[in-house]
Amino acid sequence: MNAPGSMRRPGGTRGTKLKPPKKPGLDISFEDMWLRLAHAISQIQNHNISKLSYEEHYRYAYNLVLHHQGDMLYRGVKKQIQAHLDRLCREKIIPAFPPGGAASVSAGIILPESLLRQSHATSASSPQSRADSDSAAPSTSAKGKAKAVENDDPTSSAAALATMSATQAGDRADAVARIQAGERLMTAIRDTWLDHRSCTSKISEVLKYFDRAYVELHKVPSINRLGLEIFRDSVIRSAKYPIQIYLYSTLLTHIQIEREGSAISRSLVKSNVDMLADLTQHKPGAPPDEDPSVYSIDFEPAFLQTSAAFYSAEADRWLDAGDAPKYLAHVARRLNEEADRVSVYLKPETAKPLQQLLETHFLARHLATIIDMPGSGLVSMLDQHRTTDLCRMYTLFHRVADGPHKLRLGLKSYIAAKGKLINDAVASQTAAAPSTDAPVESSTAKLAKSKERESDASTPQAATAIRWVEEVLEFKYKFDAVLEGAFANDTGCETAINEAFESFINTNKRAPEFISLFIDENLKKGLKGKSEAEVDEVLRKTICVFRFLHEKDTFERYYKQHLAKRLLQGRSVSDDAERGMMAKLKVESGHGYVVKLQGMLNDMKTSEELMEEFGRVVKRSDRGMPMGLGVSVLTSTNWPISAQAPSCVMPEEMMETRRRFEEFYASRHNGRVLTWHANLGSADVKVAFRARSHEINVSTFALVVLLLFGDVEEGVALSYGDISKRTMISDSDLERTLQSLSCGKYRILLKNPKSRDVNKTDTFTFNCSFTCPLARFKIQQIAARVETPQQRQATSARIDEERTVLIEASIVRIMKNRKQSTHNDLIQQTVAQLSSRFHPQIPHIKRRIESLIDREYLERSPTDRNTYIYLA
Structure with missing residues (x-):
């Protein structure tokens, strides 16, 4: 059997291999x-x-x-x-060059120097470029090119640049003419490009085997890629013709013309830009599909540089106009225009650097200028409630790194300035207003007149306090609307606004007192013009201001005083309203903050039940009551009342009534002692005058004084000394009582001599001729709703004492739980625990630590003086 691959020759010889046939000869060379x-x-x-x-x-x-x-x-x-x-x-292409040179198209646009150097130098960056140059123009040497430049060849890049520079300062060419000239050039280049791509594609089809066998083996560009490289180096980057500078000038000029408002052929610009994007330059070591394009290497940097110059100048012009809202609207329009421009005829990779360029030249470099622009900046926008402009500012400023920070600083500065005006106005009004409890007699008399003029004895200082809170609330409401409508409830802006409000509110040292007065005004019975729902809404907003207070314990003290007056004088709008307000305070500061306040309400409810029972006992009794009686039995630890009752000698009928109630109370509560505070009470008394009788509501002290005149003949006067001796009322209380009866609107007593002042030498006569159209009326007791400096100092001292106790209690709780703590940790924990009530001062905490060490609650560690140990 024959072996595979061998065949027998005719002579029978075995093992001879056949040679392949010779290649046939070619018909042509x-x-x-x-x-x-x-x-x-x-x-x-x-x-x-x-x-x-x-x-x-x-x-x-x-x-x-x-x-x-x-x-x-x-x-x-x-x-x-x-x-x-x-x-x-x-x-x-060359015939399509503008007759006047590149300047007739560019209107003064000057390309970057690097691009100009590249445009009149051979593309020496790659061996392929040098080969192309040698084969395409063997007669053009470096010396020849230099000579062309020196001879001012109109087709050279240097000549084009010279022409552009020479005409830059001259009159700008007509926009229509420039557009037409540019379109002719772009059309010629586009047609040449499309023709070249079509031809190269057909040539590549003919040479398909060549691409497959030769190109891959020798690692050279394919015919299609070769065609792109030749077009890049022989046309766009031609060393022979300044096509590149003319094309780029034309493209950039058309873009600028469109920016200035004229219409251009976007499709023509797009076709030329797409051509530049299709032309690539090989990057050593990179895959072919990652080679950068001529668009990204040459055109995009030139485009960005000219855009930067254009928008930098435009930003300066618009800023010089001094209208921030119009400037920001223009910036927003430009950002949208450039985004549209990129999507229509530029490349997507240009979007980000172009956006950053606009943000830099329009915003980042001018943030402070925009915010502080006189008459139209942030202050003006806020003053004029320009929500749309503020929203635009917020949106644009958040596009740049430092924008949100600058905006927040501007907001804080605005709030601080306006807050200072509010505080200064209050300070000036307070200084001008008379003191409510000053020793000067005339001040007290003026206050008496004011109290008769305003319901519930609203002094000028109280009105100032209420006005301050109203202005703060209005200001806060304005910024709540701005935060929601313009700043999209941005957390950073909200924090900045709250910090600014907190700062200026606490700058007013009387803010806790003022806020309490405002709440008092809105929780009083008989408030005109507001429903209960409206009052609740006002109080809800007031809590927002309360939230900013550092000294919430100070507010608590004032609130207790005002609540006590409302409850004892029967002027609270309702128990539900009071409890609703306490619920709001509880949410903000915790249950412990309102325990005593709730205790005050409970005392009033218990007193009502007690008086109902007392009334039933009196009815069943054989003994009648000399006069009607209403008693509020208060728990001394809940109420801001001194344990020592003010002195007052009451008439026998009043004493008898009081004894009857004491007997009743003792029968139900063994071992309890009642302390009577006549200065907090009121009475309804029927007084007969010559014309008619009137039912008058007066303070208990005023009733005691009026009863003295029931025992004297008509026209007989009682001296100040007589009244003081018989009633034993303190001078300060007696002065206010006599002023309310003789110096106010309802002058039940006649004072001699006539004046607004009450002196110890004055005498008083019952005014039998008194007339009034009202059958019932109330004579307000003169009592300061706003503290005097002396009272404020005493309140401050009491608050300091309470804070001392709270700080020590907090330190002991912390140390009892942790047993051992470093100094800094103990300070931080103490501040954190107490911050809901007040902001403790670090020196105060240090003093309390030393005091606890002295009293052997704590000791320093023997090994570390900065560490404390709890002593059980």
Whole structure:
């Protein structure tokens, strides 16, 4: 059997191998093959391919590659493409150059120096570029190019730049003419590009085997890629013709013309930009699909640089106009325009650097200028409630790194300035207002007149306090609306606003007192013009101001005083309203904050039940009551009342009534002692005058004084000394009582001599001739609702004492739980525990620590003086 791969020769000889047949001879030479191929390529470039045979010319290329003539074919194709493009440049592109040079198109746009240098130098960055230059223009040397520049060749880049520079300071060419000139050039380049791509594609089809066999083996660009590189270096980056500078000037000029408001052919610009994006430059070591494009290397930097110059100048012009809202509206419009421009005819990768450029030149460099712009900046926008403009400012400022911070600083500065005006106005009004409890007699008399003029004895200082809170609430409401409507409830802006409000509110040392007075005003019975729901809404807003207070314990003290007056005088709007307010305070400061306040309400409810029971006991009794009685039994620890009752000698009928109640109370509560505070009570008394009788509501002290005149003849006067001796009322209380009866609107007593002052030498007579159209009326007791400096000092001292106890209690709780703590940790924990009531001062905490060490609650660690140990 014959072995595989062998065959028997005719002579029977075995083992002889057959040689492959010799290749048949070629009908034509390699030179003729190339000439025929070159002719076919020329016909393709001339768009005359109807008579060409694809199979024939494919075979020519196949045979050339097969017979190792690929180098000749590659060089020949490259040279022919270069020659064709050179002819197209001369015949189509160069004639489309503007007659006046690049300046007639650019209108003063100057390209970056790096691009200008590149435009009139050979592309020496790659071996391929040098080869192209050598083959496409063998007669052009570096010396020849230099000579062309020196001779001011109108087609050279240097000449174009010179023309641009010479006309930059002159009159700008007509926009329409520039657009038309630019469109002619862009059309010529686009048509040349499309023609070249079409021809290269057909040539590549003919040389498909060449691409597959030769290109891959020799690691050279394919015919299509070669065509792109030749177009890049022979047309766009031509060392022979300044096409690049003319094209880029045209593109940039058209973009600027569109920015200035004129219409351009966007499709024509897009086709040229797409061409630049398709042309790439090989990056050593990178895959071909990652090579950067001519667009990104050359055009984009030039575009960004000219855009920066354009928008920098435009920003300066608009800022000089001094209208921040219009400036911001223009910036927003420009951002939208450029985003649209990128989406229509630029490349997506340009979007981010272009946006950053706009943000830098329009915003980042001018944040302070925009905010502080006189008459139209942030202050003006806030003053005029320009929510839309504020929203635009917020949106734009959040596009740049420092924008939100600058905006927050501007908000804080505005609030601080307006808050200072509010505080200063209050300070000036307080200084001008008379003191409510000053020793000067005239001040007290003026206050008496004011109290008769205003319901519930609203002194000028009380009115000032209420006005301050109203202005703060209005200011806060305004910024709540701004925060929601303009700043999208941004957390950073909200924090800045709250910090600014907290700062200026606590700058007013009387803020706790003022807020308490405002709440008191809104929780009083008989408040005109507001429903209970409206009052609740006002109080809800007031809690927002309360939240900013540092000294909440000070507020608590004032609130207790005002609540006590409302409850004891029967002026609270309702028990539900009071408890609703306490619920709001409880949410803010915890249950412990309102325990005593709730105890005060409970005392009043218990007193009502007690008086109902007392009334039933009196009815069942055989003994009648000399006069009606209403008693509020108060728990001394809940109420802001001194344990020592003020002195007052009451008439016998009042004493008898009091004894009857004491007997009743003792029968139900063994061991309890009642302390009577007549200064907090009131009475309804029927007084007969010559004209008619009137039912008058007066203070208990006033009733005691009036009863003295029931025992004297008509017209008989009682001296101040007599009244003081018989009633034993303190001078300060007696002065206010006599002023309310003789110096106010309802002058039940006549004072001699007539004056607004009450002196110890004055005498008083019952006014039998008193007349009043009202059957019932109330004579207000003069009592300061706003503290005097002396009272405020005493209140401050009591608050300091309470804080001392609270600080020590907090320290002991912390140390009892932790047993051992460093100094800094103990300070921080103490501040954290007490911050809901007040902001303790660090020196105060240190003093309390030392006091606890002295009293052996704590001791210092023997090994570390900065560490404390709890002593059980």
